[in-house]
Amino acid sequence: MSLACKTMKSPVGELTLVAGEGGLVAILWKNDDPRRVPLEPAPESRDHPVLRAAERQLAEYFGGQRRAFDLPLDFRGTEFQRRVWRELLTIPFGETRSYGAIARALGDPGASRAVGAANGRNPISIVAPCHRVIGATGKLTGFAGGVEAKTFLLRLEGAIRQERAAGVQLGLPLATGVG
Secondary structure: OOOEEEEEOOOOOOEEEEEEOOEEEEEEEOOOOOOOOOOOOOOEOOOOHHHHHHHHHHHHHHOOOOOOOOOOEOOOOOHHHHHHHHHHOOOOOOOOEEHHHHHHHOOOOOOHHHHHHHHHOOOEOOOOOHHHEEOOOOOOOOOOOOHHHHHHHHHHOOOOOHHHOOOOOOOOOHHHOOO
16 A cells, blocks of 8 residues: 655644545654654645645645544554554644543543553644643643644634743633632
8 A cells, every 4th residue: 555745834834734545644744753743755746636635625724714523534553553543633633632531532531641652643733633632731742743732723823822821720711810
C-alpha cells in the first residue's frame, strides 16, 4: 500500500500530510520524531485528492472558517490506539477532555496512562484533535507539535483565553474567572 505526502505551511509551522489508499494517514510536524509515527518514505504529490482536501480543510480551520473536518481517515496502530484516536474525534471544537475522561468514555477508567501514551502517538494531529486533551488539573501536557502549538490551537478554538495560555486551569469553563 503506497503512501503520498504533501507539505504545507501553517500558523503552527510546516506540516507534512500523508495519505494512502484508505485516506489521510498522518499529519506530521517539521521536527517530529520519526519513531512517533513510523511510516515508509512517501513521494511528494500535488494531485492526491485526500492530500488536496486535507490541505484545503486545514487552511479553512486555521482561517477560522472550519470547526470540523470531513476527510477519510486511515488510522494505523493497535486496536487500543485506534479506539483512543476515534474517541478524540468526539471531542467538540472548543472543548477539552482529560486523559481520565477519555479512559472512562472507553469503559476503562484505569487506563489514563495508556490513553496518554496512545494520544502521544496520534498520527493525525489537529484533525484527530489530541491537542484538546489536557491533564486532570487542567495543565497543558505534551504535544508532538510542542506546547506552543497546542496553546495556539486551543486559543484558535476558543478553549482558552489569551491570559490563560500559560495558566493552570485550562479545562475550566471560561466563565469561572479562574486563571
